[in-house]
Amino acid sequence: MSNVLSLADQITLELRADIIGGRLLPGMALVENDLVSAYNASRNTIREALHRLGQEGLTRYARNKGVTVRRLGIDEVRDLFQVRRTLELQAIASSKPLREYQSDRMLEAIEASELAREREDWRSVGTHSLAFHQHIVGLMRSPLFDEFFTNVVAQLRLVFCAAPDEQHFQSPWLARDRQIHDLLADGDKQAAGETLAVYLDDSERLLLDILSHSSRH
Template sequence: MTKTTEKTGETLSLADQVACEVREDIIGGRLLPGMALVEAELTGRYNASRNTVREALHQLGHEGLATYVRNKGVMVRRLGVPEVRDLFLVRRTLEVQAILGSKPLREYESDRMLDAIEAAELAREREDWQAFGTHSLRFHQHIIGLLRSPLLDAFFTNIAAQMRLVFAVAPDEENFQRPWLERDRQIHDLLADGRRHDAAEAMTRYLDDSEHALLDLFNHPPRS
């Protein structure tokens, strides 16, 4: 059995499909840094053979989402300061360019962004900060969607998954996640008004502030 991607029509192998599902579980906050990725458990979770799961884990290792730890096996990767800096370098390059190079916002593009914002608002009302972070990442995936490149969409899905692993360093998800919602909405509204340069400046400030907040958490971890 194979799966076809919605955007490209490309047929995914079983290993690709399992890797995609693991990636989505990371973005959704269901798999956290340091969690063991046990083949026997994953075969049941993803309804796949051990060989397929092994191949998927190998792929995720190349993507920087999984790592082999001696005497422990394959685990969800823990990221550090160098990875945070690199992730934000990539995000500035792609997200700001996506905004500056975008055409007038189409209705479906606006709707996707607003759906992510509204889902984040509902998560905030439920005080479900894990879901809140996921919906914020979805918003930024839709920003990359402005480039209308399936290759970049796929690449940024991996970036989003790595960002979710970085979020795990925050001891208090509410305090970390809460400030970003209104800034997401501001960026959408500027784009909807055709103010691309203002939106790009808002995105640059957003990413700068987000990076500084995360680096501060890595460099000054809270005492237990």
């Protein structure tokens, strides 16, 4: 069985990475002609990649408007956090003692967030924090869950973009990510799970407040 990615696969991965990295924002148009030129790909290949992103809930197609990066609403946020609680809390509850390589990956994401905070790149702070939470799900050592959660992360990134003040939104989470890592490193997964549960409640509440406020204006 071949593991070689098709061009459409590669383009899908790159566009999804651009969403996770905050380079493609909600409402941005994904213009077929531009993508054909940018990727030196056929129109059919680009259409296949855009179709996959649509299936993943990352883009929307509207007649006469074409494909745009999706804006998520309150119902989608509630659903995303239901998924986060299910996967992240289960990953911690079922985890074995943290191995050195797992700790290293988490610390790399935390330290990258701290460096981004120092240069006041709040979008990158959010991206690296999401990477930390991908490593939590990675404790289950399930490639299927990892792949699924990457899509969840891409959708979360689109929600983060709704925050009118990214510094205000991103500032609280960095110290809490480190606290969760330290509890896991100390072998106290019950406290790590409890800390994460409060973290997810607070994050969801803040995002829902932001979205309900923006929908009123």
